[in-house]
Amino acid sequence: MNDYKFSELEIGLKESFSKEITSEMMDMFYKITGDCNPLHCNEDFSIEKGFRGRVVYGMLTSSLISTLGGVYLPGKNCLIQGVETKYSRPVYIGDVLNVMGEVVEKHDSVKQATIKVIIRNQDNKVVCKGKLRVGVLDEG
Amino acid sequence: MNREEVYAKLNEIFEDVFDDEDIVVSDNTTADDIEDWDSLEHINLVVEIENQFGIKFNMGEVNSFKNVGEMVDAILNKI
Numbered sequence: 001m002n003d004y005k006f007s008e009l010e011i012g013l014k015e016s017f018s019k020e021i022t023s024e025m026m027d028m029f030y031k032i033t034g035d036c037n038p039l040h041c042n043e044d045f046s047i048e049k050g051f052r053g054r055v056v057y058g059m060l061t062s063s064l065i066s067t068l069g070g071v072y073l074p075g076k077n078c079l080i081q082g083v084e085t086k087y088s089r090p091v092y093i094g095d096v097l098n099v100m101g102e103v104v105e106k107h108d109s110v111k112q113a114t115i116k117v118i119i120r121n122q123d124n125k126v127v128c129k130g131k132l133r134v135g136v137l138d139e140g
Numbered sequence: 141m142n143r144e145e146v147y148a149k150l151n152e153i154f155e156d157v158f159d160d161e162d163i164v165v166s167d168n169t170t171a172d173d174i175e176d177w178d179s180l181e182h183i184n185l186v187v188e189i190e191n192q193f194g195i196k197f198n199m200g201e202v203n204s205f206k207n208v209g210e211m212v213d214a215i216l217n218k219i
Contacts, residue, residue: 109197109202
């Protein structure tokens with residue numbers, strides 16, 4: 001786990017990690033949220049609607065932004081204060097997502113950093129774009 | 141930009157941050173007057189003010205504002 005202090009978060013600093021989306025993750029997300037929409041739960045329905053399989057919950061994809069902040073950027077001292085996301089392409093079970101964050105803004109007065117987030121699939125296609133606002137719990 | 145113009149812009153920021161078009165802020169407005177004005181919304185407010193006015197506060201200033209009037213004084217000193 002990274003442990004960036006607020007003063008170490010320079011504009012342009014980047015961190016990234018990759019994660020494969022599995023059907024077990026889909027099942028767990030369903031159990032947690034109760035979202036039984038057939039686009040996520042029913043293969044035949046999804047194909048009938050023009051997709052090539054069950055579509056991964058958008059919020060399962062964007063949940064990786066929590067990991068980006070809490071583990072990588074800034075890591076240990078992260079306090080997530082806001083997240084904005086847009087979904088650009090469907091994600092499917094088996095996709096390997098690369099989550100990349102870059103510090104684009106800092107507000108020293110309230111110790112908040114804005115991190116631009118881009119999530120790409122294994123074909124390097126953007127599937128999700130977002131903005132993460134984090135406070136940093138360090139130096140008292 | 142004069143005090144009146146700062147207030148016009150600041151009022152729009154308050155409306156956006158608190159998602160309330162009926163907010164009207166004045167010199168004496170405090171966090172007690174706006175129900176949703178908690179510590180996290182205070183951060184959002186400061187960040188929006190810094191971005192919209194193109195200024196930076198320091199931590200001491202942010203923690204010492206007693207009301208909106210003092211916030212406006214600080215903005216006027218920086219623009």
